[in-house]
Amino acid sequence: MASTDLVLSHHELIENPTARVPICLVLDASPSMEETHYGDRQTPIEALNIGVQAFYEDISKDEMARYAADIAIVTFSDVSRIDTDFGSVERGAPMVSIHGGGGTSIGSGVELALDILERRKKQYKETGVDYYQPWLVLMTDGAPTDQTHHGAGRKVSDMVRQKKLIIFPIGVGSKADMQTLELFSPTRPPLRLQGLCFAEFFKWLSSSVAATSRSTPGEAVKLDVEGIKGWAEL
Known part of the structure; x- marks a missing residue:
């Protein structure tokens, strides 16, 4: 993250002391996300970008969520990178693009997300901003091509059990490795x-x-389980 972005990010916390909901999207950006399947007119990466844009737009329209949501995007292929570090929806949604070679380094993507989350939590404490349990969305259409996912999986699982993290692992397409996501x-x-x-x-x-933004930090919030039927295979 550039130093100017760090300063801007820090100023956002000072100017808006609303309790934050940190959300990190960890997204597969390997070449397979550009392949069409079963006659789809869109590629997965095209549909993903439409979804991310809509996510930012929907949050920006909500009076509470627009001030509480603190969003970062990390993408991974054979390398991982920070597409957008934590910040408000006012910055706008980035366009997620394919990068790197044909690898799928799920573990390194998650590790990078956890690193920037820890940095953000430190900024919350420095500026006196309260925050909700962080969310991590992990999306992939394949299987890991290295072994970093084992260690990353243990770290995430420990955080989930300790109620330090909420994770949403999502498989995309029939080739997504659901056993790895279970880790x-x-x-x-x-x-x-x-x-x-x-x-x-x-x-x-x-x-x-x-x-969540309408609740109190530390309070248990029930997710809309019924709404999951609208997008997941059950």
Whole structure:
């Protein structure tokens, strides 16, 4: 993250002391996300971008969520990178693009997300801003091509059990390795997206963020389980 972005991010916390809902989207950006399947007119990466744009737009329209949501995007292929570090929806949604070679380094993507989350939590404490249990959305359409996912999975699972993290592991397409996604989710099974229902998933996610922003940090918030039927294979 550039130094100017760090300063801007820090100023956002000072100028808006609203309790934050930190949300990190960890997204597969390997070349397979550009392949069409089963006659789909869109590629997964195209549908994903539409969903991410809608996510930002829906949150920006909600009076509470627009001030509470603190969003970061990390993408991974054979390398991982920070597309957008934590910040408000006012910055606008980035366009997620394919990068790197044909690898799928799920573990390194998650590790990078956890690193920037820890940095953000430190900024919250420095500025006196309260925050809700962080959310991590992990989406992939394949299987890991290295072994970093084992360690990352243990770390995430420990955080989930300690109620330091909420994770949403989502498989995209029939080739998504659901067993690997299970390593990151000790309390609920991972879900497979219905076709290219990214927009439906992100609408559900934005509604969940809105509901959380109206609660008190530390208070248990029930997710809309019924709404999951609109985007996941059950």
